[in-house]
Amino acid sequence: MSLVRERRQTRQISIGKVKIGSDAPISVQSMTNTRTQDVKATVSQILALEKAGCEIIRVAVPDMEAALAIEKIKQQIAIPIIADIHFDFRLALASAKAGADALRINPGNIGEEKKIKAVVDCAKDHGISIRIGVNAGSLEKEIEQRLGITPEAMVESALRNIKILEDLNFHAIKVSLKASDVSRTVKAYRLLATKTNVPFHVGVTEAGGLYAGITKSAIGIGMLLAEGLGDTIRVSLTRDPVEEIRTGFEILRALGIRRRGPELISCPTCGRCKIDLFKIAEEAEKALLERSSKIKVAIMGCVVNGPGEAKEADIGIAGGDGMGILFKKGKVIRKVDQDKLVDQLLGEIDNMTENSEDLNDKKE
Numbered sequence: 268m269s270l271v272r273e274r275r276q277t278r279q280i281s282i283g284k285v286k287i288g289s290d291a292p293i294s295v296q297s298m299t300n301t302r303t304q305d306v307k308a309t310v311s312q313i314l315a316l317e318k319a320g321c322e323i324i325r326v327a328v329p330d331m332e333a334a335l336a337i338e339k340i341k342q343q344i345a346i347p348i349i350a351d352i353h354f355d356f357r358l359a360l361a362s363a364k365a366g367a368d369a370l371r372i373n374p375g376n377i378g379e380e381k382k383i384k385a386v387v388d389c390a391k392d393h394g395i396s397i398r399i400g401v402n403a404g405s406l407e408k409e410i411e412q413r414l415g416i417t418p419e420a421m422v423e424s425a426l427r428n429i430k431i432l433e434d435l436n437f438h439a440i441k442v443s444l445k446a447s448d449v450s451r452t453v454k455a456y457r458l459l460a461t462k463t464n465v466p467f468h469v470g471v472t473e474a475g476g477l478y479a480g481i482t483k484s485a486i487g488i489g490m491l492l493a494e495g496l497g498d499t500i501r502v503s504l505t506r507d508p509v510e511e512i513r514t515g516f517e518i519l520r521a522l523g524i525r526r527r528g529p530e531l532i533s534c535p536t537c538g539r540c541k542i543d544l545f546k547i548a549e550e551a552e553k554a555l556l557e558r559s560s561k562i563k564v565a566i567m568g569c570v571v572n573g574p575g576e577a578k579e580a581d582i583g584i585a586g587g588d589g590m591g592i593l594f595k596k597g598k599v600i601r602k603v604d605q606d607k608l609v610d611q612l613l614g615e616i617d618n619m620t621e622n623s624e625d626l627n628d629k630k631e
């Protein structure tokens with residue numbers, strides 16, 4: 268029986284060429300941490316993210332210069348771009364004109380109705396969608412006073428913002444409900460799922476540094492995805508955003524939802540290990556990020572248990588004394604010196620990729 272429940276039925280929206288919701292693959296996105304006005308730095312970060320598999324990118328738009336920069340950024344990247352705006356409706360209009368594929372803005376924060384209408388009309392004219400981003404840390408005062416910083420308050424805020432847009436006959440909406448703790452985040456999405464068919468952007472916000480962030484995201488996003496909730500995900504880490512993309516795909520892979528690139532399994536080592544396995548595994552992991560074939564690679568510390576423990580791997584290394592063996596599907600191919608192990612492993616992987624009938628590749 269699958270670990271993941273049937274996916275929640277939602278409406279479908281588009282962010283550029285990427286579809287969100289319904290039967291579209293659950294997409295992985297990130298946000299740049301460069302100054303958006305610095306086009307060169309922002310484009311370079313986005314290109315690195317694209318290489319890591321990022322499917323949608325969001326940029327902060329704190330001022331008009333950042334909004335205008337979107338035009339130049341878009342010319343140099345391949346993935347759709349979302350403009351993240353707070354309060355100032357003029358920045359939303361300028362971002363849409365500059366080519367943003369979606370806006371992240373909470374209509375309730377814009378103020379007067381005519382300003383909200385101007386943003387909605389502009390989004391309609393440009394055929395772009397809007398993400399309502401409810402954040403537990405910045406709820407409407409009146410809702411917070413009445414309900415506290417609770418999942419119920421987050422859901423009420425989301426529904427209020429959805430209604431503002433739908434009353435203006437705008438339906439290309441997705442919603443995020445983020446808190447910095449797993450419990451409120453999960454409860455809020457569960458509750459909102461009973462009240463709307465708007466697709467969900469799922470994440471745990473301000474999750475923390477690498478260990479706390481990955482753990483909270485894996486549990487929070489993982490629980491929701493396992494319940495069939497979530498149409499696009501963003502892992503938040505106080506790190507290079509490329510790490511967010513890697514983590515996002517690992518969460519999807521662990522749940523058997525999507526696979527991207529090779530899967531690396533490696534042993535923790537024990538007293539039987541006589542090679543520098545940590546270094547070998549690290550080098551291999553880095554090199555595998557650049558490869559797209561969906562094979563399973565094992566890096567094991569010893570020949571005694573290695574190939575046996577990693578029988579299901581397509582290819583792998585098992586360490587000996589200062590050397591190692593390369594094995595395919597549990598069968599030894601040859602012995603290799605420690606220093607050449609990673610290079611030869613990669614060579615074999617690239618050969619297998621060319622003859623892809625070797626691979627137990629499965630479609631997403």
Ligand code: SF4
Nearest residue numbers: 534537540568569572
């Ligand atoms: S593969 Fe070998 S070195 Fe690694 S944990 Fe198992 S027994 Fe120990």
